[in-house]
């Protein structure tokens with residue numbers, strides 16, 4: 039088991055509905071030393087890739103992305119969730135369905151913050167069905183920029199997102215891939 043898998047086994051909680059709660063260390067309370075290890079690991083995995091910007095999505099991606107960005111020495115842009123669309127024109131917009139909240143959000147990024155010469159590393163906490171990632175990818179594509187790579191903390195391998203994103207040809211690195219989990223016993227099996 040790697041450092042993140044160990045932490046998930048120690049402090050993660052499997053809930054009904056295929057939800058893994060990691061609020062003790064990842065998306066409510068944040069273990070910054072762990073984030074730093076994640077940053078080191080992403081830097082190692084993407085060492086051959088040119089990256090000049092990290093993009094993530096609010097809220098849980100932001101903390102991780104900021105610590106990871108220190109290892110790449112690049113700025114972080116986070117896509118904002120917004121219900122209003124009257125800013126069209128100045129913003130790239132994508133529709134994202136939330137896995138955990140079961141609602142649709144517009145996510146927006148100001149056009150002045152991504153340009154065609156950007157080589158973007160997308161960072162997020164979870165990959166489930168891939169909806170959040172597809173929204174971020176479409177924003178990067180709309181800007182004419184390049185998705186240089188995608189780094190995910192926890193991929194739920196029994197859901198479709200990973201397959202979809204890899205089939206689209208993107209370089210996707212997940213630090214922990216959960217193959218199965220059981221809300222009854224609390225057991226978590228990694229790929």
Ligand code: 5GP
Pocket residue numbers: 056057058059060065098135136137138162163164165166167168169170171194199
């Ligand atoms: P997707 O768009 O891939 O279906 O879901 C990704 C987003 O949903 C992530 O950004 C994350 O915030 C949330 N999410 C998906 N699955 C889980 C989960 O099992 N636990 C938690 N805490 N968040 C999840």
